[in-house]
Amino acid sequence: MSHEPLLDVAGLRVAFGGKEVVHGVDFRIRQGEKLALVGESGSGKTVTALSLLGLVQNATVTGSAVLQPRTPGQAPKDLLALPERELLGIRGDDIAMIFQEPMTALNPLYTVGDQVAEVLELKQALTRRQAWQAAVEALAATGIPEPERRALAYPHQLSGGQRQRAMIAMALASRPRLLLADEPTTALDVTLRGQILALLAELQRQTGMAVLLITHDLNLVRKFADRVAVMENGHLVEEGGVNVVFSHPQHAYTKKLIDSRPRREVHEGANGDDEVMRADGLRVSYPVPVPGVRGWFRRGQFIAVQGASFGIPARRTLGVVGESGSGKSTLALAALGLIPHRGELDVVGHQWGPHSAANKAARRQVQVVFQDPFSSLSPRMTVEEIVGEGLLVHEPELGTPGRRERVLSALADVGLTEKQFPGLLDRYPHEFSGGQRQRLAIARALIVGPRLLVLDEPTSALDVTIQKQVLGLLQRLQREKGLAYLLITHDVDVIRAMAHEVLVMKDGQVLESGPVDQVLGRPSHDYTRALVAAAS
Numbered sequence: 001m002s003h004e005p006l007l008d009v010a011g012l013r014v015a016f017g018g019k020e021v022v023h024g025v026d027f028r029i030r031q032g033e034k035l036a037l038v039g040e041s042g043s044g045k046t047v048t049a050l051s052l053l054g055l056v057q058n059a060t061v062t063g064s065a066v067l068q069p070r071t072p073g074q075a076p077k078d079l080l081a082l083p084e085r086e087l088l089g090i091r092g093d094d095i096a097m098i099f100q101e102p103m104t105a106l107n108p109l110y111t112v113g114d115q116v117a118e119v120l121e122l123k124q125a126l127t128r129r130q131a132w133q134a135a136v137e138a139l140a141a142t143g144i145p146e147p148e149r150r151a152l153a154y155p156h157q158l159s160g161g162q163r164q165r166a167m168i169a170m171a172l173a174s175r176p177r178l179l180l181a182d183e184p185t186t187a188l189d190v191t192l193r194g195q196i197l198a199l200l201a202e203l204q205r206q207t208g209m210a211v212l213l214i215t216h217d218l219n220l221v222r223k224f225a226d227r228v229a230v231m232e233n234g235h236l237v238e239e240g241g242v243n244v245v246f247s248h249p250q251h252a253y254t255k256k257l258i259d260s261r262p263r264r265e266v267h268e269g270a271n272g273d274d275e276v277m278r279a280d281g282l283r284v285s286y287p288v289p290v291p292g293v294r295g296w297f298r299r300g301q302f303i304a305v306q307g308a309s310f311g312i313p314a315r316r317t318l319g320v321v322g323e324s325g326s327g328k329s330t331l332a333l334a335a336l337g338l339i340p341h342r343g344e345l346d347v348v349g350h351q352w353g354p355h356s357a358a359n360k361a362a363r364r365q366v367q368v369v370f371q372d373p374f375s376s377l378s379p380r381m382t383v384e385e386i387v388g389e390g391l392l393v394h395e396p397e398l399g400t401p402g403r404r405e406r407v408l409s410a411l412a413d414v415g416l417t418e419k420q421f422p423g424l425l426d427r428y429p430h431e432f433s434g435g436q437r438q439r440l441a442i443a444r445a446l447i448v449g450p451r452l453l454v455l456d457e458p459t460s461a462l463d464v465t466i467q468k469q470v471l472g473l474l475q476r477l478q479r480e481k482g483l484a485y486l487l488i489t490h491d492v493d494v495i496r497a498m499a500h501e502v503l504v505m506k507d508g509q510v511l512e513s514g515p516v517d518q519v520l521g522r523p524s525h526d527y528t529r530a531l532v533a534a535a536s
Contacts, residue, residue: 004030004031004068005028005029005030005066005068006029006030006031006033006067006068006177006178006210007028007029007052007065007066007067007068007178007210008028008064008065008066009025009026009027009028009052009063009064009065010026010063010064010065010066011024011025011026011062011063011064012024012025012026012048012051012061012062012063012064012065012080013025013060013061013062013063014044014047014048014051014056014059014060014061014234015059015060016058016059016060017058020234021044021047021234022044022047022048022051022234023234023235024063024235025044025048025063025231025234025235025236026236027229027236027239029178029210029212030210031177031208031209031210032204032208032209032210033210033211033226033227034201034204034210034211034213034224034225034226034227035210035211035212035213035225035226035227035228035229036213036214036215036220036221036224036225036227036228036229036242037049037212037213037214037215037229037231038215038216038218038221038228038229038230038231038257039216039230039231039232040216040232040257040463040464040465040466041216041434041463042233043231043232043233043234044231044233044234044235045214045231046182046214047059048231049097049180049182049212049214051080052065052079052080052095052180053079053087053090053091053095053097053180054079054082054084054087055097061080062080063080064078064080064081065078065079065080066078066079067079067090067094067095067178070094070177077090092119092122092123092171092173092174092176093123093174093176094176094177094178095176095177095178095179095180096171096172096174096176096178096179096180097171097179097180097181097182098164098167098168098171098179098180098181098182098184099167099182100182100183100184100186102155102160102163102164102166102167103155103156103160103163105167106155106163106166106167107155108154108155108156109154110154111151111152111153111154112139112150112151112153112154112155112158112163112166112169113132113135113136113139113150113151113152114135115166115170116135116138116139116151116166116169116170116173117131117132117134117135118131119170119173119174120134120135120138120173120174123173123174124174132151134173135151135169135173136148136151138169138170138172138173139151139165139166139169141169141172141203142165142166142168142169142199142203143165143195143199144162144165144166144169150162150166159324159325160188160189160192160324161188161189161192161195161196164184164185164188164192164196165196165199167184168184168196168199168200168203172203172207172209175207175209176209177209177210178209178210178211178212179200179204179209179210179211179212180212180214181200181211181212181213181214182214183214183215183216183217184196184200184213185197185215185217185220186215186217189323189324189490190323190490190491190492190531190534190535191323191530191531191534192323193220193534194223194533194534197220197223197224200224201224213225216463216464217464218246218257218258218260218464219535221242222242222246225242226241226242227239227240227241227242228240228241228242228245228246230245230251230253230254230257232251232253237251237253237254238250238251238253238254246258256465257464257465260464260465260467260468261464261468261493262467262468262471262493262494262496262497262498263468263471263472263497264496264497264498265472265475265476265497266317266475266478266479266497266498266500267315267316267478267479268500274313274314275311275312275313275346276312276313276314276347276348276365276451276452276484277310277311277312277335277345277346277347277348277366277452277484277486278310278311278312278344278345278346279308279309279310279311279335279343279344279345279346280309280343280344281307281308281309281342281343281344282305282307282308282309282331282334282341282342282343282344282345283303283305283306283307283308283341283342283343284303284304284305284327284330284331284333284334284339284340284341284342285301285302285303285304285342286301286302286304287299287300287301287302288300288301288302303508304327304330304508305327305330305331305334305341305508306327306508306509307343307509307510308327308331308343308503308505308510309510310501310503310513312452312484312485312486313484314451314482314483314484315478315479315482315483315484316484316485316500316501317478317484317485317486317487317498317499317500317501318484318485318486318487318499318500318501318502318503319487319489319494319495319498319499319501319502319503319516320332320486320487320488320489320502320503320505321489321490321491321492321495321502321503321504321505321531322490322504322505322506322531323490323506324490325507326505326506326507326508327505327507327508327509328488328505329456329488330508331488331505332368332454332456332486332488335347335366335454335486336366336368336454337352337359337362337363337366340354347362347365347366347452348362348365348366348451348452350362350365360393360394364390364394364448364449364450365450365451365452366450366451366452366453366454367390367445367446367448367450367452367453367454368445368453368454368455368456369438369441369442369445369453369454369455369456369458370441370456370458371456371457371458371460373429373434373437373438373440373441374429374434374437376441377429377437377440377441377444378429379428379429379430380428381428382425382426382427382428383407383411383424383425383426383427383428383429383440384404384407384425384426386429386440386444387407387410387411387440387443387444387447388403388404388406388407388447389444390444390445390447390448391403391406391407391447391448394448395448404425406447407425407443407447408425410443410444410446410447411424411440411443413443413446413477414439414440414442414443414446414473414477415439415473416436416439416440416443433466434462434463434466435462435463435466435469435470438458438459438462438466438470439470439473442470442473442474442477446477446481450483451482451483451484452483452484452485452486453483453484453485453486454485454486454488455474455485455486455487455488455489456488457488457489457490458470458474458487458489459471459489459491459494460489460490460491467494471494471497471498474498475497475498485498487499491535492520492531492532492534492535493535495516495520496516496520499516500515500516501513501514501515501516502514502515502516502519502520504519504523504525504527504528504531506527511525511527511528512524512525512527512528520532
């Protein structure tokens, strides 16, 4: 590894409309080095990376970012001083980028092979036939099975991991010297994260490129990076070797990030409470078309959940863990009575029926908190309207003063008060942070007095420090109100912190179940062992 910096960033400042969001950032990346840029949402890490390639619109960017030439003897180039025409030659050739969500970064109208081949035609002046063959080879290098066939697929026809591999193939097609990876594994399951990390590390060793990894996932940084730079509110507050920074952090913000691992503070008493929900042989299937002539006369079946059995007493949490497509979200929908199912599913003595009126009493007992609070809260409704909406359905006789009193009480339960937020009831969701919006979603669920909350990835859209706060809130509410939780997640650390019992699901089947210490501490199934290993 050369000790000369491949990229030397000095005094980088980025401002929008006169308001500065990145304040004099300095860092260096050497050839073949892996540097992680770490911070919460809004810290400026993504804006910093995008500004290097002139990809931040309507921004004023100052400072310098000197890139060493590919050919010895040529003059270095300051990326921030280059005109757009010269930057076009740098993008994808010397510096490439992998974006966070491949489904939005890939063009849905073109096959993945066409999109990789386009890069090769533009950057390496290959013929169409040569570019296509090279694209297939690039996909094969990322470990995509049957690359010739997958090259003909459109993005929606690939799994999340395969789409991310296609993005990597496109980014590395021109063998860049520096790869900017913006949260490349956030949208992936825990086992896929490990695979993508290992793939990037192997490709980095083969090509000798440098990698700037942008992330808030500290476990990922520990496994992947050589050095780490920590950003807070647009300032670079700490930088150094990964082992040094993680073992002896100097800045208070770095210490807070490292200390943000979820903690277990749940009621550990005996499992003697009445069951709020019980399932026995729960089965959910969807009709699917049958190919060929047979499809004219009958339809096939896709079994999303096959024979799941469990019980959830009051004051206890059942965690359901598995990758995307494992059936865990379908299980949650069945528990909420939102999709047809077979088998027994008892909710506080009630069986979900086909008529919504008959299910009304049970719906009050089972409420849900969704993954993304920004999309689950109506932007057109005030806080009072959002939180109090359930009372209009379940207690229509309650007048406006009584309803407002209940809304304020529910908000206080989740730590939101008029003293903190003047005019709280008249505010809208966009006026709150991500963690505060999730508190609003929890208050909305609690106001009707449920006995069971279905938590569908309740913290995966949040930063690590906010995740810790929300999990602490949920643990406190369970202790104080005797709530039962059905927790759906792919995060093993969240399961460890919250769950009493756990189901491990794959391809619609429950592979393993039992107390959380037994299942995660002494897993008996290979798949469970792989999940635990990927999260460690």
